[in-house]
Amino acid sequence: MTVTREDIQAAARRIGGRVRRTPVLQVAPTLTFKLELLQHVGSFKPRGAFNRLLSAKEQGTLTGQGVVAASGGNAGLAAAYAARELGVPARIFVPESAPAPKVKRLKTLDADVVQVGSEYAEAYAAAVVACEESGALLVHAYDQPEVVAGQGTLGLELLKQVDGFDTVLVAVGGGGLIAGIATAIGDRAQVIGVEPELAPTLHRALEDGQPVDVQVGGLAADSLGARRLGSLAFEAVRANNVRSVLVDEDAIVAARNQLWHEYHLAVEHGAAVTQAALLSGAYRPGADERVLVVVCGANTDPSTLD
Known part of the structure; x- marks a missing residue:
């Protein structure tokens, strides 16, 4: 079974009034954050x-x-x-x-x-x-049609909130969020999946041509620790030419600290991977490329921020 944009539009109507329309923050002329960490219970998952x-x-x-x-x-x-x-x-x-x-x-x-x-x-x-x-x-945490369609409502919000963007960076674990976003906006913007090097489910699936089991670990495993990319996610990323980039542990820590010190955003390690891609150079935008970073989770212990 595949998820369509019509499924996502139906989900938006269904959950309207139940979830927050989270804000966006333009932090530079060509860089915007989607502050989904402000969603109910601190992540996009509701x-x-x-x-x-x-x-x-x-x-x-x-x-x-x-x-x-x-x-x-x-x-x-x-x-x-x-x-x-x-x-x-x-x-x-x-x-x-x-x-x-x-x-x-x-x-x-x-x-x-x-x-x-x-x-x-x-x-x-x-x-x-x-x-x-x-x-x-x-x-299911990520591999059910209704779940993917619900996560895709974030993508519909982006189209209404941001007046033009070229690229969206999305954290990937099991793939429910990137499946929904790619389905919602993949024909209008480039979607890039970002994963820790120690939990490369999307990266390996794209290399092997199908979801495969991978060993997972590292700082972000509590939120990006699915052993295998979901089948719905694989179909969505393949249909929308989604690419994957990997970030190491040091880059995740540095990005998490930067989000705290520069923007006062206390995020979990899994939510910091998208900013880590930019900070480390794992993803390098082109000249004047308008990038949107999804900051997707806040369930962390603030005492661990340096």
């Missing part, structure tokens, strides 16, 4: 979670059993938030390595939190079993 739950509600498949999700943190926060807003229970499976601030926040959203395994893939396997046993609705 867009997809609300579209998944509201679609299920329309179809009668959102029941009193509620929802189950697996996450490194942000997708779980989004699913728990959307479930609470719609009055159904949420059970969230996270790796044992999930950051303490994210786990704590999940509990404040009344979610039943289960920590299992050392990475996202293990938490997801446990979540699937829990769904089969309970009959709850599974909310």
